[in-house]
Amino acid sequence: MIGSRNPSAPHPCTAHRCTACCHDTTLGLLDEDIRRLLDLGHDRFWVAGEPGAIRLRTTGGRCVFLGPAGCTVYYDRPDGCLLYPAVYFVEEDEVGFDTFCPWSAEFAITPGLSLRVLRGIWLEDRQILLRRALGRRHGGPVGGR
Numbered sequence: 001m002i003g004s005r006n007p008s009a010p011h012p013c014t015a016h017r018c019t020a021c022c023h024d025t026t027l028g029l030l031d032e033d034i035r036r037l038l039d040l041g042h043d044r045f046w047v048a049g050e051p052g053a054i055r056l057r058t059t060g061g062r063c064v065f066l067g068p069a070g071c072t073v074y075y076d077r078p079d080g081c082l083l084y085p086a087v088y089f090v091e092e093d094e095v096g097f098d099t100f101c102p103w104s105a106e107f108a109i110t111p112g113l114s115l116r117v118l119r120g121i122w123l124e125d126r127q128i129l130l131r132r133a134l135g136r137r138h139g140g141p142v143g144g145r
């Protein structure tokens with residue numbers, strides 16, 4: 001998990017009871033996210049994105065996992081949710097915090113965070129390409145099951 005700038009303070013998401021990034025999300029899912037959530041018995045939590053991409057499903061603009069008290073899969077949430085608001089800025093070629101998050105200034109870079117963000121991007125890109133290739137080979141749809 002990303003650290004708070006003040007380690008003795010509650011995590012910014014819980015401190016502010018914020019769920020801003022759980023609305024209108026198009027977060028890409030890694031195969032490991034899908035496997036973990038399927039193993040826990042969840043289903044139909046994804047939608048097909050652009051060819052090869054699999055994204056978190058929303059209903060009425062809310063992530064399907066968002067409950068009245070917050071994320072219902074908090075400890076098993078997708079990697080991208082766990083890392084957000086840390087994102088990779090292409091032009092700057094660096095990892096930083098997305099200012100869409102109203103509390104982005106309260107997050108701190110922790111050891112390994114940049115590597116984890118870059119790993120997620122690398123994995124997602126490759127999994128998208130692989131799903132496209134498999135979809136073409138089998139003549140089936142790509143980006144979903």
Ligand code: SF4
Nearest residue numbers: 013018020021085101
């Ligand atoms: S990461 Fe930011 S936008 Fe998302 S829930 Fe936490 S504080 Fe809110």
Ligand code: SF4
Nearest residue numbers: 022063065066071081
């Ligand atoms: S999985 Fe949880 S943390 Fe991620 S967008 Fe959905 S409700 Fe928010």
